Every structure is written in C-alpha cells, then in structure tokens.
Amino acid sequence: MVHINVLDPGASPLDYYGFELRRLREAAGLTQKQMGDVLNYTGSLVGQIETARKVPTLEFSERVDAALGAGGLFSRLVVLVLRSQLPAWFRQVAELQAxxxxxxxxxxxxxxxxxxxPAYARAVLGAIDDADLDDRTxxxxxxxxxFGKGEPPLFWVVLAEAALHQEIGGPKTMHxxxxxxxxxxxxxxxNIQxxxxxxxxxxxxxGSFDIYRFSSDPAIVYTEGYGSAHPSANPDTVKGCSLRYDHLQAAALSLKDSAALIRRVMEERYGEQHLA
Structure with missing residues (x-):
C-alpha cells in the first residue's frame, strides 16, 4: 500500500498549494503521471509539489491553472509560496518591493x-552555499x-562600474x-545609470542602498548586512539618503552614455573571443 502524505493546508503557503493541487487534480480524475504529461513535467515533480517537498514555479502554476481551469488560483498562490520561502530577514523587503x-x-x-x-542569480546565490540552489534561484x-503588474513601479538604478567588471558566473553569464x-x-x-x-x-x-516610495505611506530606506535587513522610515535617514542618491545620479553617466559603456564592456570583456 502506498503511503500518501496528508498535508495540513494551514501549515504554510507551500502546504496549502500542495493540498489544493492534489484536491483539484483528483477531482479532475487525473493521476500524478497523467497530470505531469498534461503539464509537460514529470509525475514525480507533481508528487513532490503536492507533498510540499518541492517549491512550484510561476510557469508550473500557470500551466496548472490552464490545465485544471483554476481561474488563476495557482498563479496567485505561487506568489505567496515563493515569498514565504525567502529568508525570514528578507521577507519584509520583498513585501516593500511589491x-x-x-x-x-x-x-x-x-x-x-x-x-x-537566471545564470547570474544562480552564480551569486551559489558562491558559498549550493544547497537547494534551483529553488533559491x-x-x-x-x-x-x-514588473509584470498592471501598474509596475518606476525602477531607477545607479550601478557602480565595478559591477560590470566583477566577473560572476563566467564570461558567458556576464555577456x-x-x-x-x-x-x-x-x-x-x-532606468539604468x-x-x-x-x-x-x-x-x-x-555601500549600497535602496529607497522605496509609496502612494500613501512614508518612504523607506533599505540597507543590507550579512544575513540581515535594515529598513528605516526615519525622516532624517530618508532625507539624507535621498540627497545622497541625487548626488549619485548627478555623478553617473546619462542613460544613453551608460548603455554605451555597458555595451563596450560586454563586447570588449565578455565578447565572442572570451566565450570559447
């Protein structure tokens, strides 16, 4: 007799996702293998997600919604699932970004x-610890x-030139x-300067920092340490970092010149001659 892991749907977003996936799959009269065939994934992966042993992706969730006629349920749930899998210290930051x-x-x-x-993120995350690297990526x-929301945020980046030259993941990944x-x-x-x-x-x-602005809430400055997040809504901190950011934008290249520099580094440092 095959043991079926019974999930508590209230234990976590991941458990709830797995519980609902199994419930709707069985209601559709599909085995895990049949479900996998429909989704173009393995039945084993379906089983791992149903038992909360594997974290679903957005692509998997969109395919499930289409296959089961779930009306976007799993595409909405996966956002909560993925956020819940972030390190505890970073979850607040992800919510601020959202x-x-x-x-x-x-x-x-x-x-x-x-x-x-994906390749760059994988290289960054795997620099010290490669455990669960696929899921973490x-x-x-x-x-x-x-950025896919109906009203995505304005995102402005000032990127130090050193980041273009710091080879992470090899020439192909950097290119x-x-x-x-x-x-x-x-x-x-x-916008990237x-x-x-x-x-x-x-x-x-x-050091690096972010400023988050909202439609009705006070702005927040965020800095990061090793395994810790430091958000602050202190008005003096926000004012000081906003001034600091203004100076960084003024010292940075224009958007057009920035793109030209990125292209030059890409071609000269990570071009075809370096990809062999």
Missing part, C-alpha cells in the same frame, strides 16, 4: 536582484514579477547579464 510605486537603487558591487538573469527571480541590462533601454519604467570609475570619490562609498 508595494512600492518607485524604487531607487544604488548598487556598488553587483547587478541588483530585480535585474539579474527561482525564488529570487520570482521577485521580478513586480548575457549585460545584454539583459541593455534590453531595458526603451523601457521608461526601468552607470557610475564610472572616473567619478572618483562619490556619495555611495559607504
């Missing part, structure tokens, strides 16, 4: 998570779903990542 109408980010050493490609990338940055050139809601080495001493030398 609610913000404007996000201003200064990054001193790497491309920000909201603009990372999917969870990070899912945060980029905020793909810089090409991804260039793909936003005609998107007025995602590069702070060049030639800027010298600048207002961001103390």
């Amino acid at each position: 609610r913000a109408t404007e996000i201003y980010s200064f990054e001193i050493g790497m491309v920000p998570g909201l603009l990372q490609t 999917d969870i990070r990338l899912a945060r980029q779903g905020i 793909e990542q810089l090409a991804h940055l260039l793909s936003f050139q005609n998107n007025p809601r995602i 590069v702070l060049p080495f030639a800027a010298g001493a600048h207002a961001g030398l103390t």
Whole structure:
C-alpha cells in the first residue's frame, strides 16, 4: 500500500498549494503521471509539489491553472509560496518591493536582484552555499514579477562600474547579464545609470542602498548586512539618503552614455573571443 502524505493546508503557503493541487487534480480524475504529461513535467515533480517537498514555479502554476481551469488560483498562490520561502530577514523587503510605486537603487558591487538573469542569480546565490540552489534561484527571480503588474513601479538604478567588471558566473553569464541590462533601454519604467570609475570619490562609498516610495505611506530606506535587513522610515535617514542618491545620479553617466559603456564592456570583456 502506498503511503500518501496528508498535508495540513494551514501549515504554510507551500502546504496549502500542495493540498489544493492534489484536491483539484483528483477531482479532475487525473493521476500524478497523467497530470505531469498534461503539464509537460514529470509525475514525480507533481508528487513532490503536492507533498510540499518541492517549491512550484510561476510557469508550473500557470500551466496548472490552464490545465485544471483554476481561474488563476495557482498563479496567485505561487506568489505567496515563493515569498514565504525567502529568508525570514528578507521577507519584509520583498513585501516593500511589491508595494512600492518607485524604487531607487544604488548598487556598488553587483547587478541588483530585480535585474539579474537566471545564470547570474544562480552564480551569486551559489558562491558559498549550493544547497537547494534551483529553488533559491527561482525564488529570487520570482521577485521580478513586480514588473509584470498592471501598474509596475518606476525602477531607477545607479550601478557602480565595478559591477560590470566583477566577473560572476563566467564570461558567458556576464555577456548575457549585460545584454539583459541593455534590453531595458526603451523601457521608461526601468532606468539604468552607470557610475564610472572616473567619478572618483562619490556619495555611495559607504555601500549600497535602496529607497522605496509609496502612494500613501512614508518612504523607506533599505540597507543590507550579512544575513540581515535594515529598513528605516526615519525622516532624517530618508532625507539624507535621498540627497545622497541625487548626488549619485548627478555623478553617473546619462542613460544613453551608460548603455554605451555597458555595451563596450560586454563586447570588449565578455565578447565572442572570451566565450570559447
């Protein structure tokens, strides 16, 4: 007799997702293998998700919605599931990003998570710990779903030039990542300025930070440490970091010149001659 793991749907968003997936699959008269065939996944994966041993992706959820006529249920649930899988210290930040109408980010050493490609994100997350790397990468990338909302936030990034040269994941990954940055050139809601080495001493030398602005709530400044998040709504902190950000934008290259520099680094440092 096969043992069937019985989930408590109230235990977590992941358990609730698995419980509902099994319930609706069985109501449709499908086995896990048949469900997998319909979705173009393995029956084993369906079983792992149903028993909360595997985290579903947005693509999987969209296919389930279509196959079971679930009306978008799983596409909505997966957002909660993925957010619940973030490190506890980062969950508040993900919620801030989801609610913000404007996000201003200064990054001193790497491309920000909201603009990372899968390969780049995987390399960043696996630098020290490669446990559950597939799931952790999917969870990070899912945060980029905020740009698919009906009213996505304005996202403005000042990226230190060092981030373009810091080779993460190898030349192919970097070429793909810089090409991804260039793909936003005609998107007025995602703007990328590069702070060049030639800027010298600048207002961001103390480290990376974000500013989140909302339609009705006070703005919040966010900084990050090793395994810890530091959001602050202190008006003086917000005012000081906003001034700091203004200076960084002024010292950075224009949007057009930034794109030109990104393209030059992509071609000269990570071009075809380096991909062999």
